Amino acid sequence: MKNKDTLFAAPVAQMGNFSFDENVAEVFPDMIKRSVPGYSNIISAIGMITARFAKENTRLYDLGCSLGAATLEMRRNVSLAGCEIIAVDNSSAMVERCQLHLDAYKGEVPVKVQCADICDIKIENASLVVLNFTLQFVPKAERHALIKKIYQGLVPGGVLVLSEKFHFDNDVTHNVLFELHHDFKRANGYSELEISQKRSALEDVMVPDTVEQNKQRLQQAGFEHVELWFQCFNFGSMVAIK
Ligand SMILES: C[S@@+](CC[C@H](N)C(=O)[O-])C[C@H]1O[C@@H](n2cnc3c(N)ncnc32)[C@H](O)[C@@H]1O
Ligand SMILES: O=C(O)C(=O)C[C@]1(C(=O)O)C=C[C@@H](O)C=C1
Secondary structure (H helix, E strand, C coil): CCCCCCCCCCCCCCCCCCCCCHHHHHHHHHHHHHHCCCHHHHHHHHHHHHHHHCCCCCEEEEECCCCCHHHHHHHHCCCCCCCEEEEEECCHHHHHHHHHHHHHCCCCCCEEEEECCCCCCCCCCEEEEEEECCHHHCCHHHHHHHHHHHHHHEEEEEEEEEEEECCCCCHHHHHHHHHHHHHHHHHCCCCHHHHHHHHHHHCCCCCCCCHHHHHHHHHHHCCCEEEEEEEECCEEEEEEEC
16 A cells, blocks of 8 residues: 555664654555544544534634645635635644645635644634644643634634544543554554554653543633534544634
């Protein structure tokens, strides 16, 4: 198969931190599909949510866009006048390839791809903001300010889609759901070595919160209407409506 993820297949002598570099960008579509249960369902649903929530003369943001899977789905589902999609990622390897993917297909709505830290950008006049498995990589101390900025940048009735890996307070269910995720990876062809090496590479880089912590943060930022709309094992997606 073209661009199969084998990054952790051979023993790594000195495990560094996971980063979204050229090597990861090259295999990313295969990696995320085989690693995140429900990923394709969530991408399709982002299209449906876009069709329902996008408003004329507003912006739609995809924060931590990687190769633009969500961006493309958003663009396929909006043709309203005056809409603009802003796709942001701080990995230049991702942003360069995202631009190529977007150029390969035609769309009615313009897309601006930006290489920037999502904690530093302005969010304005947004009817939809997508954080699809991105917040978990933002330092914990910066998450509240980012969610607050998104809330303030949304128009009334605007929506944030927040997909994350979750941690659970109950040790028993936490362990079961984590093991089921590993079963999912095994079923998708990852070896024990690949699973354990990737887990240590991600340890200090990706720090999941519980569903409740995410809900509380959204509510503290001002969102009144917050719901988990999808969950598969320890991965899920929420909507927060202004
Ligand atoms: C798991 S991937 C997101 C997948 C993508 N949203 C999708 O649906 O295919 C996380 C992405 O977030 C980006 N990222 C992490 N922290 C970021 C930050 N502070 N600013 C911008 N991008 C960030 C990474 O470079 C990476 O491409
Ligand atoms: O938790 C894991 O084992 C993962 O591989 C998850 C995850 C993610 O949720 O973003 C981590 C890094 C890659 O971007 C793809 C998937």
